[in-house]
Amino acid sequence: MPVYFDPARGTWFFVIDLPHGRDGKLKQMRRRGFRTEQLASRAEELARLQFSKADLAADGTVAAELAAWLNERELDVALTTLGNYRNALNAYVVPYLGAAGLRPRQAGHQRPVSVPVG
Numbered sequence: 364m365p366v367y368f369d370p371a372r373g374t375w376f377f378v379i380d381l382p383h384g385r386d387g388k389l390k391q392m393r394r395r396g397f398r399t400e401q402l403a404s405r406a407e408e409l410a411r412l413q414f415s416k417a418d419l420a421a422d423g424t425v426a427a428e429l430a431a432w433l434n435e436r437e438l439d440v441a442l443t444t445l446g447n448y449r450n451a452l453n454a455y456v457v458p459y460l461g462a463a464g465l466r467p468r469q470a471g472h473q474r475p476v477s478v479p480v481g
Contacts, residue, residue: 366403369395375403379410387439425460 366377376395385387392410397403429452434447 365399366400366407368400372396372401373443374398375400377403377407377410392475425463426457455459 366375369374372395374395376393379392381390381392394403394406394410397406433445433449433452436448440448452460
């Protein structure tokens with residue numbers, strides 16, 4: 364993910380979106396004051412690694428994780444929005460990726476995913 368330069372301070376910083384808190388509000392981790400872009404990138408990578416070790420839902424599949432995510436959203440989105448999310452995920456994501464297993468992401472181990480559309 365990108366790091367940003369703060370011209371007013373002359374330093375680099377990063378922002379990471381974290382899971383919503385118990386109050387439903389978005390949480391973010393912000394770290395500032397890095398002298399170089401490379402130092403900020405390295406610090407961001409380490410911070411993301413800390414949060415990538417979260418427990419996976421149920422059997423560790425995409426479908427199980429999405430079901431858990433939808434259950435969490437019941438508290439902070441409107442019923443119609445939740446229904447739209449559920450319909451879209453069940454129609455377009457779960458049939459193609461639902462059985463895939465999840466594991467913590469590691470830098471450099473990404474590969475493109477192609478999903479048939481139509």
